[in-house]
Amino acid sequence: MPKIKVALVGVGNCASALVQGLQYYGTRSKDECVGLRNPLLGGFHPKDIEVVAAFDIDGRKVGKDVSEAIFAEPNNVTRLADVPLSNVVVHKGPVLDGLGEYTKRVVQVSGHPEANVALVLKESNAEIVLNLLPSGAVNASHWYAEQALISGCAFVNATPSFIASDAGWAQRFEMAELPVVGDDLIDQVGSTTLHKTLLRLLSLNGVHITETYQLDVGGGTESLDTLDRTRDVKRAVKTKSVEAALPYAAAVVAGSTDYVDFLQNRRDSYFWIRGVHFCNVPMQIDLKLSTVDAPNAGSVLFDVLRAVKMALERKLKGAVEPVCVYGFKHPPHLMALETAEKLFGQFVTEE
Numbered sequence: 001m002p003k004i005k006v007a008l009v010g011v012g013n014c015a016s017a018l019v020q021g022l023q024y025y026g027t028r029s030k031d032e033c034v035g036l037r038n039p040l041l042g043g044f045h046p047k048d049i050e051v052v053a054a055f056d057i058d059g060r061k062v063g064k065d066v067s068e069a070i071f072a073e074p075n076n077v078t079r080l081a082d083v084p085l086s087n088v089v090v091h092k093g094p095v096l097d098g099l100g101e102y103t104k105r106v107v108q109v110s111g112h113p114e115a116n117v118a119l120v121l122k123e124s125n126a127e128i129v130l131n132l133l134p135s136g137a138v139n140a141s142h143w144y145a146e147q148a149l150i151s152g153c154a155f156v157n158a159t160p161s162f163i164a165s166d167a168g169w170a171q172r173f174e175m176a177e178l179p180v181v182g183d184d185l186i187d188q189v190g191s192t193t194l195h196k197t198l199l200r201l202l203s204l205n206g207v208h209i210t211e212t213y214q215l216d217v218g219g220g221t222e223s224l225d226t227l228d229r230t231r232d233v234k235r236a237v238k239t240k241s242v243e244a245a246l247p248y249a250a251a252v253v254a255g256s257t258d259y260v261d262f263l264q265n266r267r268d269s270y271f272w273i274r275g276v277h278f279c280n281v282p283m284q285i286d287l288k289l290s291t292v293d294a295p296n297a298g299s300v301l302f303d304v305l306r307a308v309k310m311a312l313e314r315k316l317k318g319a320v321e322p323v324c325v326y327g328f329k330h331p332p333h334l335m336a337l338e339t340a341e342k343l344f345g346q347f348v349t350e351e
């Protein structure tokens with residue numbers, strides 16, 4: 001199979017889990033790929049994904065080989081695999097709004113000169129730019145989307161900045177004849193998906209939900225960034241997505257809530273659901289889900305990158321709806337989970 005050449009924007013926890021996952025699964029046969037939803041997708045194995053360029057701003061990562069940078073502080077994701085030298089060096093990008101009030105206390109901006117990002121993308125033959133910037137870095141995300149357009153690369157936006165779901169940006173990718181997917185990646189064991197599935201199951205069984213919330217605490221840099229910059233936007237995206245699971249209005253709150261440093265890259269998600277069933281008798285559910293944040297993105301990222309490669313091969317342009325609804329919390333158009341699954345299934349099996 002041809003390689004899927006990816007440029008990483010942001011070498012944080014999520015990028016670390018992705019690169020470690022490529023090493024972990026790279027030597028395993030299809031049947032040994034435990035923990036992946038799709039060991040093979042469109043004929044592609046995870047080993048077909050290759051990181052060819054990387055950008056960051058932190059002095060502990062810039063100038064280092066990717067295999068070393070992914071373990072540099074403040075990254076705190078669990079060690080999943082030993083990664084050999086990749087011969088891909090992390091370049092410095094412009095800081096723009098990459099740092100928030102809290103994260104500027106933990107990120108050490110590199111003194112290296114800024115790279116010509118578009119040139120690096122071209123020279124490395126990158127075909128997909130994967131945006132893993134902090135969720136508050138809206139301007140920087142837009143800037144890297146611009147570099148993807150200039151360099152003729154597809155764009156995957158894992159962050160909650162609106163790009164694939166923004167009609168103006170989607171049109172720009174359409175005019176450049178390039179695919180774009182986003183926004184805000186869905187996790188493999190995602191609190192939003194779990195919340196929606198529970199609500200849907202209950203409402204299918206005739207339970208009338210009156211109120212529900214889902215809040216979580218995490219210890220990664222991303223949770224710290226959320227504190228001052230993106231709690232509102234993340235909450236709005238998640239709440240809207242969860243509300244769509246119920247066929248009637250209920251009081252719904254869903255979204256990140258706080259940072260607890262000793263959790264490291266762990267995330268604890270709390271679910272509360274209250275409703276009434278037979279003869280108006282009340283019921284309630286009180287649940288906790290514990291996950292490690294960054295590896296939770298790996299399986300979905302593998303699928304999204306392979307699906308975007310298929311979109312490139314089919315010369316698709318603009319927002320690729322089946323990939324957006326399958327892999328992201330804020331696609332251009334929200335759909336029921338079953339419809340999204342069906343669309344994606346058709347997309348990856350079509351010739």
Ligand SMILES: NC(=O)c1ccc[n+]([C@@H]2O[C@H](COP(=O)([O-])OP(=O)(O)OC[C@H]3O[C@@H](n4cnc5c(N)ncnc54)[C@H](O)[C@@H]3O)[C@@H](O)[C@H]2O)c1
Binds near residue numbers: 015057133
């Ligand atoms: N499970 C998941 O990890 C998951 C799920 C859904 C969405 N996401 C999204 O993925 C993104 C990355 O998450 P993360 O946990 O890896 O975050 P992180 O904070 O660990 O990593 C962000 C990286 O970007 C770098 N950076 C900051 N400004 C930059 C700039 N201007 N140019 C280049 N690099 C810059 C930082 O130094 C850091 O290395 C976030 O937007 C998050 O919301 C992650």
